[in-house]
Amino acid sequence: MSRKRAAKFGLFDSAFDYGQLPSLTGVLLRKASLLDCSRFEDAVGDKAITPLRYSVREVVGANAGLQQVQLAAILGLSKPAATLAIDFWQSRDCITRRQDRKDRRSHGVYLTETGERTLAELQDVVSRHDRQLTVSLSPGELQDLHKLLQKIMAPHASEVALA
Amino acid sequence: MSRKRAAKFGLFDSAFDYGQLPSLTGVLLRKASLLDCSRFEDAVGDKAITPLRYSVREVVGANAGLQQVQLAAILGLSKPAATLAIDFWQSRDCITRRQDRKDRRSHGVYLTETGERTLAELQDVVSRHDRQLTVSLSPGELQDLHKLLQKIMAPHASEVALA
DNA sequence: TATTGTTATACTCTATAACTATA
DNA sequence: TATAGTTATAGAGTATAACAATA
Numbered sequence: 001m002s003r004k005r006a007a008k009f010g011l012f013d014s015a016f017d018y019g020q021l022p023s024l025t026g027v028l029l030r031k032a033s034l035l036d037c038s039r040f041e042d043a044v045g046d047k048a049i050t051p052l053r054y055s056v057r058e059v060v061g062a063n064a065g066l067q068q069v070q071l072a073a074i075l076g077l078s079k080p081a082a083t084l085a086i087d088f089w090q091s092r093d094c095i096t097r098r099q100d101r102k103d104r105r106s107h108g109v110y111l112t113e114t115g116e117r118t119l120a121e122l123q124d125v126v127s128r129h130d131r132q133l134t135v136s137l138s139p140g141e142l143q144d145l146h147k148l149l150q151k152i153m154a155p156h157a158s159e160v161a162l163a
Numbered sequence: 164m165s166r167k168r169a170a171k172f173g174l175f176d177s178a179f180d181y182g183q184l185p186s187l188t189g190v191l192l193r194k195a196s197l198l199d200c201s202r203f204e205d206a207v208g209d210k211a212i213t214p215l216r217y218s219v220r221e222v223v224g225a226n227a228g229l230q231q232v233q234l235a236a237i238l239g240l241s242k243p244a245a246t247l248a249i250d251f252w253q254s255r256d257c258i259t260r261r262q263d264r265k266d267r268r269s270h271g272v273y274l275t276e277t278g279e280r281t282l283a284e285l286q287d288v289v290s291r292h293d294r295q296l297t298v299s300l301s302p303g304e305l306q307d308l309h310k311l312l313q314k315i316m317a318p319h320a321s322e323v324a325l326a
Numbered sequence: 327t328a329t330t331g332t333t334a335t336a337c338t339c340t341a342t343a344a345c346t347a348t349a
Numbered sequence: 350t351a352t353a354g355t356t357a358t359a360g361a362g363t364a365t366a367a368c369a370a371t372a
Contacts, residue, residue, distance in 0.1 A: 025297050036189035080333080149194075
């Protein structure tokens with residue numbers, strides 16, 4: 001691909017030729033996702049609260065008493081990754097583990113009082129960040145984007161985890 | 164968000180409540196990009212050839228004689244990351260470094276004969292993979308998706324690297 | 327014998343800083 | 350003194366495997 005053709009794609013420094021990269025959907029998705037992660041960090045203002053850790057807390061908040069293996073399966077995490085993410089929020093007094101009385105191998109995870117209290121706040125920061133990410137899109141365009149992304153993933157729904 | 168509302172978003176296991184995650188553009192972008200990476204690996208069939216390493220080779224192929232610092236800047240890499248990516252392709256006889264005669268600190272990077280010969284092949288595998296990723300979209304929808312993704316990134320063009 | 331959860335270990339990726347060689 | 354590139358080192362993230370407790 002010539003420099004002229006690359007320039008047409010925008011978003012790429014026109015002094016160099018990016019080859020076929022600007023025409024690849026995967027490259028655009030990666031760039032957009034990286035932008036989101038960078039903005040997420042700025043918006044949340046605490047580098048330790050990663051998108052993954054936020055997702056863990058969101059899912060625990062929405063499913064009180066979830067088993068750790070279930071949490072791992074939902075988010076596509078390994079068991080150790082789930083353990084560490086829960087450890088993280090437990091160290092911040094946001095999540096607790098409670099042993100199941102009927103099956104004492106299993107531990108349900110719950111938001112603490114602190115976790116409950118501050119969850120709405122975090123959700124709000126994240127959703128405002130997310131709206132800001134697409135501030136250049138009209139409501140209709142945002143809806144279209146979601147539909148198109150879902151359409152891409154629909155054929156592969158079983159393989160796609162959340163992470 | 165209730166389970167019913169979450170279910171409406173599809174792509175999420177309806178037995179659990181994902182909270183606001185399914186409504187976030189950032190989450191959809193991350194999922195789509197992860198799907199792309201997973202498919203990329205399958206399509207290329209060589210775990211060592213990551214999207215980043217492919218991008219390096221693509222840019223070198225399109226800009227023969229590029230300085231390593233320029234390559235790093237284009238792709239948003241640190242200097243050591245650029246060094247290692249070039250080392251990788253050099254070990255596979257696809258890229259060579261040539262010292263600049265005028266400024267002997269600088270090394271231009273070039274495709275070798277082997278690199279030239281196999282680049283078209285790799286480009287073809289990658290572009291077929293990329294088309295396959297969006298096989299469920301019509302040509303018009305694919306065009307819309309690209310436009311929307313570019314529109315998201317346009318306000319932040321200066322911050323977005325390629326990686 | 328299988329499962330839940332933790333710990334140990336290793337591997338990849340990346341980033342910073344220190345180093346060299348040139349300018 | 351500054352820059353191109355390499356090497357050293359350390360940190361985060363993740364995955365596998367081994368382990369302890371329980372079923």
